[in-house]
Amino acid sequence: MAAQVEAGAENLGVENGKIGMWTFLVMDAMTFAGFLAGYARLRWSPGSGWPMPYETFGVIGIQLTAFNTFVLICSSVSMVHVLAETMKGNLKRAENWMLATIFGGLFFLGVQGYEWTHLIMDKWPHMLSAGAAPPAYNSNFASTFLNLTGFHGAHVAVGVMYNVIMYLGLRRGKIDQDNASLIEIAGLYWHFVDLIWILVFTFVYLI
C-alpha cells in the first residue's frame, strides 16, 4: 500500500481518507441533484403530459423494483456487519458479509438489466428505431427514467468493484483491525449509493 499522508496537529479527528470521501460524496450528490432538478422541471411544468408512473410501469414493475430496493437496503446492512466484524478482528466473517454485500449489488444490477430490456423492447421501441411511434405521453418520461436509473446503476457497478477490491484486501490480509477505516470509507460510498436509490425510486416510481 502507498504511504498514507498523516493528519496534521490540528485536524477534525478522522483520517484524511474519510474527509476525502465525504467531500467526494458532496460532489456526487450534486451531480444527482442536477439530474433530479432536470427531472423535476420537465415533469412539473404546465402541460408536460407526464404519465402516472404507477399506470405506466404496472403493478409488477413497481413491485419488482420495490423488492430490488429491499435487496439493496439489505446489502447496506450487511456492509455494516463487514465493518463491525473487521473491527472485532473476525476477518473470516467479515469476508462472508462482504460476499453477501457484493451479491446484493449484483442482484440489483441484474434486476435492473431485466427491467431495462423489458421497458425498451416492449414499451419504448421508438428509442431503438426512429420509425417506431413514440408513446402517447411525454417521451421524457422514458429519457429521464433511463438517465436517472442508468447513472445510479453505474454507481452500483462501481460500488460492486470497490467492494470486490475490499474483499480481496480482506482475503489477502491487507485489511485488518488496524486499517478498518478503509472498510468504513468504502461503506460510506455504498450507503450513499443506497440513499440515492431511495430518492430516485421515490421520484421516478412512487410519486
Add this chain to the structure above:
Amino acid sequence: MSQSDAMGFLSPLTEKAENSWFWYIKEWVCSTDAKRIGLMYIIFGILMGVIGGVLSILIRIELFSAGADIMSETFYATLPGMHATLMIFFFVIPIFTGVGNFVVPIQIGAPDMAFPRLNLAGFWILPAAAAMALSAYLVPKGAPGFGWTGYPPLSVQASLGADLWIAAIILVGTSSTMAAVNFLSTVFNMRCKNMTLFQMPLFTWSLVVTSFLILASTPVLTSAMMMLELQRTFPAAFHFFDPQGGGDPILYQHLFWFYSHPAVYIMILPGFGLISEVIPTFSRKPIFGYAVMAWSMIAIAVLGFVVWAHHMFTTGIALRVRMAFMLLTMLIAVPTGIKIFSWLATMWGGSLSFKTPMLFAVGFIAMFTIGGLSGVVLASVPVDIQLHDTYYVVAHIHYVLVAGSVMTIWAGIYYWWPKMTGRFYHEGLGKFHFWVTTIFINVTFFIQHYLGMQGMPRRYFDYDPQFEWANAISSLGSFALFSVQFVALGNLVWSLYAGRQAEANAWEDGETLEWDISSPPPHHNFPEPPVWEPVDRSHDEEEGHELQPQPSPAE
C-alpha cells in the same frame, strides 16, 4: 550536493536525474510533490493562456474594420467559444489551482497535499482535455461555433467537434473537483499546531471557499453536459432540451448557469485571497478586519448560488422571478464592497512599498471596481434587456476577468516567484509590464462599453461601419496588451538565470509560514512540523494589533 540543496524542491531527487535532462523531466511529470505539481499547473496555464490569447487576437484582427477581412464566418464563429473555453477552463482556473497547490500546504504547515497521487492524476487530466478541445479544429466541419455556453438547439445540431468539446468540459470538471476534494481534505485535516480555522491566512481561506464552490457547482454542469451528450448521441431516445419531444431548452440554461455563475467566483475568490496576502506584506500592516474578510468570502459564495438566472433575463422567465434574482445579484455588491474597503483600510496608514505585486494589487482594486459596478448595471432587469448580448457584457466580463483575475494572477506570480524559484525577477521590467498592461486593458475594454450601449452585438462577424473607429481602438489596445505579456514571460525566464537570489523572507515583511522556509522550499516543506504563533486578529486597543493614529490632513 550543496548546490542542489540551495535549489530546494527544484533539485533532482536521484543521481540519474542529476545527470540527464530526460530523467529530470520524467521526475517532474511523475512527481507527487504539490510544489512541483503546482508549477506544472502554472506552466500549463500560461501555455493555454497564450493560445487563448492568440484566438482573441484573431477576433480583434477580424473586427479591426467592418466587413470580411481575413477569415470565413464559420471559422470566426468558433473563436469566441474556444477563446472563452481556453481562458476559463484551461488558464484561469488551473493557474489558481497551481498557485494553491504550491502555497496552501506551506501556509498551513503541512508537508504536502492530503492525496498526492490524486493531485498528480488531476493535473494530467487537463492536458488531455485541452488536446480534446483543441483537436475539434482538426475534425470534419471543425470546432463548435456556438460560443462557450453551448445552448441547445445549436449545440444539439452541431457536428463532431461539439462532442469533443463536451467531453473536454466533463474532463476539466472532473479534474477541478479532484483538486477541490484534495484542498478541503488538506486544509481541514493537516494544519500545524495552533493553525486553527480562524488563524489561517486569507489565501488559504479563499481556496477553501473556492473548493466548496467547485464541489457544489461543477457537478451540475457535468449533469447538463451529460444530458446534452445523450441527446446528441441518441436523438431518437432522449429529448431533454427539445420542445418537440416534450423537453425544454431553458432547462439547459438553468443548469449551465447554476455552474457558470459560481464559476465567476471560482475565478476571482482565489484572487481576492491572494490580494489579501500581498497588500498587508507591502503595507507592513496586518490585514484590516480579518474575520470579516473571511466571512465576506463565504457570503459571496453562498449568494453566488442564488443569482444564476440574471444571465437569463431575456428568456421569458416570470417577472417576479427576475426581480428576485435582480435583488439578490445586487446584494453581492455588499460583501464585495466590504472587501474593497478592507483592503483600502489595510493600506491606510501603512508604510507602503510599491513593488510589482503591490502595483498589480492596487491596479486590481481600482479596475475590478469598474467591473463590479458594470455588473450592478447589468443586474438591473430593464437595463439588461437593453444590453443583453451586446459588447457591454463583453466589456463587463473582461473587466472582471482580465482586470480582475488576470491582474491578481500576475500579482500572485510576482509575489511568490522568488519563493518558487529562489530568484527575483527584474523589478523595472515588472513595473513596465504593470503600467503597459493597466493602460492597455482600459484602451481595449473600456470603449467596448460604448459599443455595447450603441447596440453592437457580441459574437458577430461583421458590424455596422459606424462602429469601426471604436473597434479599431479596441483592437490596437488588444495587440499591445497581448504583446507586453511576453515581456513579463521573458522577465521570468531571465530571472532563472540572472535574477538576484531570494532570502527566506524574500519581501522582508511576509508574515505567513511560507516566508519562514528557504526559497525555494525543500522537498517536504518543513524539516520538522512547524508551530504557528497565533496572531491576534482583533483590532482591540489593548490586546489586538494597533491601528496607527492618523495625522489629520489639516495638520
